[in-house]
Amino acid sequence: MNYDNIKENDVIYRCIGDDFNKGILSCGFMRKKTVERSQYEFKIGYYSCFLILQGSGRFISDDGSITILQAGDMVQRIPECVHSTEIKPDGEWIELYISVGYPVYEYLKTLGILKTDKEVLTTQHTSDFFYDFVALLDSLKGATDEWLPYLLIRAQELIIRLHNSVQIQLREQNEGKIMKACQLIGGSNDIHYDLKEAAAYVNMGYENFRKIFKETTGISPQRYHIDQLMKQAKMMLFSGLPIKHIALSLGYGDIYSFTKQFTKSEGISPGRYIRNRQR
Structure with a gap:
């Protein structure tokens, strides 16, 4: 102007x-x-x-x-x-x-x-x-x-x-930060990944990060992290990898912990998921 x-x-x-x-x-x-x-x-x-x-x-x-x-x-x-x-x-x-x-x-x-x-x-x-x-x-x-x-x-x-x-400017800035954080979280393949690292990466305090993340995506950072891990798990199951191998590669200490998480998230056990995919 x-x-x-x-x-x-x-x-x-x-x-x-x-x-x-x-x-x-x-x-x-x-x-x-x-x-x-x-x-x-x-x-x-x-x-x-x-x-x-x-x-x-x-x-x-x-x-x-x-x-x-x-x-x-x-x-x-x-x-x-x-x-x-x-x-x-x-x-x-x-x-x-x-x-x-x-x-x-x-x-x-x-x-x-x-x-x-x-x-x-x-x-x-x-x-x-x-x-x-x-x-x-x-x-x-x-x-x-x-x-x-x-x-x-x-x-x-x-x-x-x-x-x-x-407020519009802040919302757009926050959305950009959350998108970067999602890319970082989605690229992790360990259940023990510290979500505070993602908050620090986009220069936000963790409590504010959790609030803005949920406002932007509709779910918490922890929920998003687990959802991304379960997506990876389903791809690995579909590829024919053993459940034990998948559990360990995603940072779970044993098959039981992985199976419990997968079943809770997907409503079906890993073994049954494989069988359903094979039909």
Whole structure:
């Protein structure tokens, strides 16, 4: 998308009522060409989020942790939370922002719409969002005070869309990770394979991995692992390999343990499975 027509600062600040922190309604575009436009030890009493359209930099949280910023990232300014945003001074930085009052922030947070556990989120916004944002900015500039509550609804809708695009991005990222994990698990041929290795391989904590894995595939990682082993077992049985050989090759200590697992999973014993296939 071409941002050449965006001015260095094209913003509007309005307020519903007399309390700025409660009633602010603001949005706009900002170009930040130099490091002097960075903001250090910054704190506000209302909620604001900005989307980086172009450029890069760093976000520094109150505890000193650093997050690299790039185009597509959304930064949340949580009320009363100290933070810093450092601009890479290459003249590329362009952001759009939306600010709403503290009561709106509390309301959206209570509904679970705002995910405030992370201040920097990666979005997957579309061109439609950009044009709707421009329409809000233009409307806000010429609106009467009586019309501001209606524009506040439009501002909330845009904030919700940004957060929804974050969820889409996370879901797609998680699906990609789970697909990689499935390939790794499916390639193992040992009942004792440590599933924590698969979680570590896709850079996820095991408990979160188990949750996301089941949400994505419908079954637990352990169930998936066993199902894959049983598929291998059926192929080996069909090939005419002895049951004892199959049991040992899949990591079972004896025929009994393998037979018990196969029967539980398939509803039929290995021996009967072979006989049924031979009919």
